[in-house]
Amino acid sequence: MASTLRGPRRRGIALHAVLVAGLLLSAFPFYWAVIMSTHTSTEIFSYPPKLLPGSHFAENVRHLFDNIDFFGSMLNSLLVAVSVTVLVLFLDSLAAFVFAKFDFPGRKVLFALLMAIFMVPAQLAAIPQFVIMAKIGWIGSMTALIVPAAANAFGIFWMRQYMKGAIHDELLDAAKLDGAGFLRQYWHVALPVVRPGLAFLGIFTFMAQWNDYAWPLIALTDPDNVTLQVALSQLNGNHGTTDYGMVMTGALLALVPLLIVFAVGARQIIGDLAKGAVRG
Amino acid sequence: MATLPAVQDAPAAVADTPAARPRSGLRRYWHLYAAISPFYLLFLAFGLIPVGFSLYLSFHRWDGLGPMEWAGAAQYRYLLADSDFWQSIGNTIVIWALATFPMIFLAMVTAVMLNSAVRFKNVYRFAYFLPNVTSIVAVAIVFGSVFSTNFGLMNALLQAVGLDQVAWLNTPWGIKVAVATLMTWQWTGYNAIIFLAGLQTVPSELYEAARIDGAGPVQTFFRVTLPLMRPVLLFVLIVSTVTGLQSFAEPQVLLQTTANESTFSGGPDHAGRTMVLYFFQQTFDNNDFGYGAAVAWGIFLVVVLFSIINWRLVRRRGEA
Numbered sequence: 001m002a003s004t005l006r007g008p009r010r011r012g013i014a015l016h017a018v019l020v021a022g023l024l025l026s027a028f029p030f031y032w033a034v035i036m037s038t039h040t041s042t043e044i045f046s047y048p049p050k051l052l053p054g055s056h057f058a059e060n061v062r063h064l065f066d067n068i069d070f071f072g073s074m075l076n077s078l079l080v081a082v083s084v085t086v087l088v089l090f091l092d093s094l095a096a097f098v099f100a101k102f103d104f105p106g107r108k109v110l111f112a113l114l115m116a117i118f119m120v121p122a123q124l125a126a127i128p129q130f131v132i133m134a135k136i137g138w139i140g141s142m143t144a145l146i147v148p149a150a151a152n153a154f155g156i157f158w159m160r161q162y163m164k165g166a167i168h169d170e171l172l173d174a175a176k177l178d179g180a181g182f183l184r185q186y187w188h189v190a191l192p193v194v195r196p197g198l199a200f201l202g203i204f205t206f207m208a209q210w211n212d213y214a215w216p217l218i219a220l221t222d223p224d225n226v227t228l229q230v231a232l233s234q235l236n237g238n239h240g241t242t243d244y245g246m247v248m249t250g251a252l253l254a255l256v257p258l259l260i261v262f263a264v265g266a267r268q269i270i271g272d273l274a275k276g277a278v279r280g
Numbered sequence: 281m282a283t284l285p286a287v288q289d290a291p292a293a294v295a296d297t298p299a300a301r302p303r304s305g306l307r308r309y310w311h312l313y314a315a316i317s318p319f320y321l322l323f324l325a326f327g328l329i330p331v332g333f334s335l336y337l338s339f340h341r342w343d344g345l346g347p348m349e350w351a352g353a354a355q356y357r358y359l360l361a362d363s364d365f366w367q368s369i370g371n372t373i374v375i376w377a378l379a380t381f382p383m384i385f386l387a388m389v390t391a392v393m394l395n396s397a398v399r400f401k402n403v404y405r406f407a408y409f410l411p412n413v414t415s416i417v418a419v420a421i422v423f424g425s426v427f428s429t430n431f432g433l434m435n436a437l438l439q440a441v442g443l444d445q446v447a448w449l450n451t452p453w454g455i456k457v458a459v460a461t462l463m464t465w466q467w468t469g470y471n472a473i474i475f476l477a478g479l480q481t482v483p484s485e486l487y488e489a490a491r492i493d494g495a496g497p498v499q500t501f502f503r504v505t506l507p508l509m510r511p512v513l514l515f516v517l518i519v520s521t522v523t524g525l526q527s528f529a530e531p532q533v534l535l536q537t538t539a540n541e542s543t544f545s546g547g548p549d550h551a552g553r554t555m556v557l558y559f560f561q562q563t564f565d566n567n568d569f570g571y572g573a574a575v576a577w578g579i580f581l582v583v584v585l586f587s588i589i590n591w592r593l594v595r596r597r598g599e600a
Contacts, residue, residue, distance in 0.1 A: 015393055015396065015397055016397065016399075018393060019390075019393055019394070019397060019404050022408065023403075023407045023408065026407055026408055026410060026411050026468070026469055027410065029411070029419065029422045029423070029465070030410065030414075032422055032425075032426075032433075033418060033422050036425070044425065045425075045428075045431050046431065091318050091319055091322075092319070094315045094316075095315060095319050097315070098316050099316070102309075102312050104309040104312045104313070114319075118522060119522055119580060119583045119584050119587060120327070120580055121526050121556060121559070121576055121579050121580060121583070122526075123556060123559055123560070123563075124330075124331055124334050124573070124576035124577070124579075125326070125327060125330035125331050125334060127330075127334065127337070127344075127563070127569060127572075127573075128329070128330035128331075128333035128334055128337070129326055129330040132326070132329065132330060147322065148322065148326035150318075150322055151322035151323045151327065153323075154519070156319065157515070157518075158515070161512075161515050164511075165511075182311045182312070207412070207413055213415075213416075213417065213529070214528070214529065229417065233417060244421065244425075247421060248418070248421060248422075251415060251417060251418030252418070254415060254418075255413070255414060255415070255418070258414075262409075262413055
């Protein structure tokens with residue numbers, strides 16, 4: 001008996017050893033970022049590399065706050081990321097529900113168009129988009145970041161794949177027999193079932209918006225009214241003289257709201273997403 | 281009641297009575313079109329029109345300020361003969377392959393292991409997803425110092441085991457490996473979580489049946505798990521292809537400090553200049569908006585071609 005138990009037990013320990021190794025690998029750069037934020041630039045670029053915390057964190061924070069309007073730009077980032085997330089969750093889940101569960105003339109063409117949009121490099125449209133926005137007076141305002149981002153082809157693709165597996169036809173048929181119209185099927189039948197998929201999309205959208213920097217860099221013309229990533233990239237601007245300790249501290253502090261959002265939504269992602277289905 | 285169209289993939293089994301059939305499509309399906317229209321309207325205004333304009337632009341010479349000048353197909357003729365563009369395609373594909381295949385393999389293995397681990401599952405999932413939460417600027421700074429020639433952690437490790445140092449960010453292969461490592465690190469956990477979501481949809485009875493038939497873990501994976509995972513694999517592969525072939529921020533931020541001519545040059549010998557970096561260089565460094573637009577259309581074609589190949593490869597086997 002004992003020998004039959006030992007096999008699985010040993011395999012379990014080996015499994016956890018590998019998983020912990022992976023965990024250390026994926027977490028190490030974070031550890032190092034924290035270490036870097038406590039050192040001066042000179043210390044960061046010394047040899048051998050510093051692996052233990054230094055004593056310059058407070059100094060780095062002070063330099064950071066002296067150089068950029070940290071909390072002002074953080075508020076801008078929050079405004080953009082929250083607005084886009086709400087819009088994307090609503091619009092994408094509604095459209096994905098249609099693509100996943102209904103048949104109608106033009107469905108295939110419209111979906112193929114959607115996938116084509118997904119494959120267009122965002123940069124392709126950047127210049128004309130800038131011209132259009134300048135014409136309607138959105139340049140320099142957060143609207144220029146929020147409205148175009150609400151049309152998210154990735155989100156529809158993801159929600160469609162998710163809904164195909166998670167929403168069973170019998171469930172919809174039952175709702176139809178009860179006299180539920182389209183909107184009630186969407187709101188009362190589909191949405192509750194795909195909540196984990198929505199949580200994943202929501203967190204992912206929030207993250208992508210929070211971390212985006214190419215388009216905000218172009219569209220926000222007033223250097224005093226930018227998002228956090230743009231503010232941080234202003235610090236990284238002058239090569240050679242960059243204060244890496246300060247930049248790293250900024251990048252770390254910019255991570256805090258993301259970690260909060262992630263921690264709140266993680267239960268949905270890591271718990272319930274696994275229970276839902278992803279099928280094509 | 282019963283006026284709704286049939287559920288997906290079953291057009292033959294329309295629930296409507298025959299009397300309801302002759303009604304026009306628009307009246308019958310208006311609510312479906314209404315539900316998808318916000319996306320398509322936004323897309324029209326901020327996607328299709330700008331993209332159409334860039335197509336128009338690609339047939340012109342324009343420096344962004346002066347008048348546009350008709351150039352016909354000249355930009356595309358130049359593009360086809362442009363060895364820098366071909367080099368950027370090669371760079372992008374090599375970096376994509378170096379990042380994607382290890383990433384998908386590692387993500388799959390991680391997902392299978394997580395699926396069979398009982399304890400600390402949530403801790404692992406949280407930690408594995410974490411790299412994807414970080415901003416690319418911060419990641420690139422960290423990796424820049426990891427791969428730094430004189431002070432880098434990677435070279436400190438190589439030295440510790442008695443190997444020679446590598447000038448990671450100064451050699452064509454070193455650059456590609458560094459950028460690919462960064463991408464693999466950032467996306468493996470993300471894809472593992474998605475694979476895990478797929479794994480949990482495999483009914484446990486199937487595993488039970490495979491076990492009774494005497495299948496080992498490897499056999500079970502290839503005969504039971506993988507075929508059922510194909511839609512998820514397809515999702516992961518398409519997203520990796522589209523995002524990987526459009527990589528821009530990773531090489532840009534990682535290599536800008538070693539670049540002496542332009543922030544979009546992609547390091548020594550342009551070894552890390554991806555297609556999108558080349559687009560930025562042509563458009564914003566050279567103020568060549570017409571040619572930039574032609575480059576962007578070239579990128580689009582490469583991405584579509586690659587996505588179709590991947591789609592076919594995954595779908596052909598077993599036809600899920």
